[in-house]
Amino acid sequence: MNYHLNHLKELEAESIYVIREVAAQFENPVLMFSGGKDSILMTYLAQKAFYPARIPFPLLHVDTGHNFPEAIEFRDKLIEKLGVRLIVGSVQEAIDKGLVHEEKGYNASRNSLQTAVLLESLEKGGFDAALGGARRDEEKARAKERFFSHRDEFGQWDPKNQRPELWNLFNGKKHFGEHFRVFPISNWTELDVWQYLHTEGVELPNLYFAHQRDCFMRNGVILADSEYITRRPEEKVEKMMVRFRTIGDMTCTGASLSDAASLDAIVEEVATTRITERGGRADDKRSETAMEDRKKQGYF
Amino acid sequence: MSKHDMTAYENMELLRFTTAGSVDDGKSTLIGRLLYDSKSIFEDQYEAVRESSERRGEEDVNLALLTDGLKAEREQGITIDVAYRYFATPKRKFIIADTPGHTQYTRNMVTGASTANVALILIDARHGVVEQTRRHAIIASLLQIPHMVVCINKMDLVEYSEERYNEIHDDFEKFASKLDVHDISFIPISALLGDNVVDRSEKMDWYEGSTLLYYLENVHIASDHNFIDCRFPVQYVIRPNTDEFHDYRGYSGRVAGGVFKKGDKVMLLPSGFTSSIAKIDTFDGEVEEAYPPMSVTMLLENDLDLSRGDMIVRENNVPRNDQDFDLMICWFSDKPLQLRGKYGILHTTQDARCIVKEIRYKMDVNTLHRDMEDQTIGMNDIARITIRTTKPLFADAYRKNRITGSVLLIDEATHVTVAAGMII
Incomplete structure (x- = not known):
């Protein structure tokens, strides 16, 4: 008798279980979609969870207006293929309406403005559960996140008062106005994600693969040159062979020098690399507990 | 990773293990060594932790800071919550549920233990089996973790003495005979110097067993699930x-x-x-x-x-279809258990309500002593209770199946999870 699953199939089974649990326990869930590989993985797993039916909830993209054009193009194709509804929460609109104020200066980023727009979009849609592709290995504040993470009526996270999670029993009970953030791929590492995308042959935006791009250096991070960033006089643009390990806002997503142009090469690179993927995220470098501070406010 | 390894990962297994211990028994050092020696700590993570340790005026790099990411934890230098850490070797991917050791955190230990294949128990060779060792072993047994590996640490501080090792080994075995544990292994190690963690020790020729990493990579977990009762x-x-x-x-x-x-x-x-x-x-x-x-x-x-x-x-093999159950519970809430109180109950995919009919005894998690008199069940207490549910649950004894034998109790007013229960 040899009934066993390999680690990727076991992680997949766990994630599918959690995704189905959301569809069963909540009335109006939504999947937060950033365009990055983790949220692409999430849509892929959701597709598996409900096959042959369609994913029974919409996708929500909080659009900073500072996206990589390639990411948006990919998003729209994916939506069409899945046949699901896309809701876009626009940061630009929120700025225009005066709901939030744009940061100024060289390091200006719309990252922190996403929180207000996300919370507004969740409230407007009446969503009681928001699925996200966060992983515990990503960042230390996320290491203590639950699969089912309770949020109060202000969307805040109380890390010291989390519900214990045991076995595969998930308590999604809540009061009116409160909601849950749910993280089905909590137990995946960056390497697991790439190995899985590789074995499954999942399609990804070309930003993840090595390509020539106009970039410049800031605080040791390679940033893509774009109309959304004001360069300092000494910051010179150069053509570099790069790929992105995460995809976020263009203003704060760092690239890494790489010639990994295929999933094969990426798995190999990730397996041997010595820097975490968030090492290139300027938004995490603001303070030691930058992520926890943002999460408490309701950040994804 | 070579081309050869690229397909090897398709045969990797997932193993979950739990550790518990206090700051000074070398737990962080051991985990740090496993992560570091298996190249699972990244340079930027290590650098950030090194800088924080330095800012705090600590001499060594404090690896606990890797996951003690919450502000309160960093300020107070304690671990509040279960921290999940990940590492992999070409054979297996590991999930460590790392839980703090102090008495008041029984609930975290229980949480970490609920999904574990292996319980890793650390003993300081100088101190031998102490209260905390017993507590961790009792919880591992209660939660039916299939395998237990007892690491007798700091062997370097007892001159790598075989005699001392045997003494602790026998002590623990004697105590464990009272527990419901079937597979125990013992390994003498020095987490600090690396003896028998990843590499074999040259100082302990008398020990013929495997290193800790070899154990973790090879312990037989394929039968940990119940493959009998459908x-x-x-x-x-x-x-x-x-x-x-x-x-x-x-x-x-x-x-x-x-x-x-x-x-x-x-x-x-x-x-x-x-x-x-x-x-x-x-x-x-x-x-x-x-x-x-x-x-x-x-x-x-x-x-x-x-x-x-x-x-x-299957027709010829059905679970209990019942409304009356005896449970061992671990209480999680600062509001004590109410006799005759009503709670929500989650079991497999069922959602019901229940009433607490009887508190049979409270168990001392350090000694296994049963207290029949004390009816006050508060935070971190372990007790045996009798409940009746509003509708039938299709359940097995927890010993037979950890999934169909487990429940959560929910406070109906706050919706908070107040207890974990194991069906007897």
Whole structure:
């Protein structure tokens, strides 16, 4: 008798279980979609969870207006293929309406403005559960996140008062106005994600693969040159062979020098690399507990 | 990773283990060594931790800071919550549920233990078996962690003495004979110097067993699930309502026990109707059999009305179908357990209510002593209680199946999880 699953199939089974649990326990869930590989993985797993039916909830993209054009193009194709509804929460609109104020200066980023727009979009849609592709290995504040993470009526996270999670029993009970953030791929590492995308042959935006791009250096991070960033006089643009390990806002997503142009090469690179993927995220470098501070406010 | 390894990862297994201990028994050092020696700590993480340690005026790099990421934890230098850490070797991917050791955090230990294959218990060779060792072992036994590895640490501080090792080994074994543990291994190590952690020690020729990493990579976990008693709690019903899948009605869920095969005669609970499995479906196509912990969708021959909370089992092997249960519970809330109180109860995919009919005894988690008098069950207490549920649960004894034998109790006013329960 040899009934066993390999680690990727076991992680997949766990994630599918959690995704189905959301569809069963909540009335109006939504999947937060950033365009990055983790949220692409999430849509892929959701597709598996409900096959042959369609994913029974919409996708929500909080659009900073500072996206990589390639990411948006990919998003729209994916939506069409899945046949699901896309809701876009626009940061630009929120700025225009005066709901939030744009940061100024060289390091200006719309990252922190996403929180207000996300919370507004969740409230407007009446969503009681928001699925996200966060992983515990990503960042230390996320290491203590639950699969089912309770949020109060202000969307805040109380890390010291989390519900214990045991076995595969998930308590999604809540009061009116409160909601849950749910993280089905909590137990995946960056390497697991790439190995899985590789074995499954999942399609990804070309930003993840090595390509020539106009970039410049800031605080040791390679940033893509774009109309959304004001360069300092000494910051010179150069053509570099790069790929992105995460995809976020263009203003704060760092690239890494790489010639990994295929999933094969990426798995190999990730397996041997010595820097975490968030090492290139300027938004995490603001303070030691930058992520926890943002999460408490309701950040994804 | 070479081209050869690229396919090797497709044969990797997942192993979950739990550790518990206090700051000074070398737990952080041991985990740090496993992560560091298996190259699972990244340079930027290590650098950040080194800088924080330095800012705090600590001499060594404090690896606990890797996951003690919450502000309060960093300020107070304690671990508040279960921290999950990940590392992998070419053979296995490991998930460590790292829980703080102090008495008041029994609830975290129980949480970490609930999904673990292996309990890693650390003993300081200078101090031997102490209260905390016993507590951790009792919880591991209560939660039915299938394997236990006892690491006798700081061997370098007792001159790598075989005699001292044997003394502790015998002490622990004597105590463990009172527990419900079936597979115990002992390893003498020095986490600080690396003896028998990843590499064999040159200082302990008298020890012929494996290193800790070898143990973790090879301990037999393939039989940790129950493959005998078929249990499939229906989680969600899939009805596509499309032209292509017009009459499709699939019962999706995760196999909680046994091996289901296409064509098997099955019984449905609570109705008691019988049918047979027409198809076991997944996105990747039909499969011939489904076993734990697979997530699949079952299609039945007959058009029967099944919904979430129902269970598919084999006719000749049914679970208890009952409303009265005895539970061992671990209490999580600062509001004590109410005798005759009503709570929400979650079991597999069922959601019911229950009343606490009796508090039978409170168990001392350090000595196993049963206190029949004390009826006050507060935070971190372990107790045996009797409940009655509002509707029947399809359940097994926890010893037989950790999935169909476990429940959560929920406070009906706050919706907070107040207890974890194991069916006796």
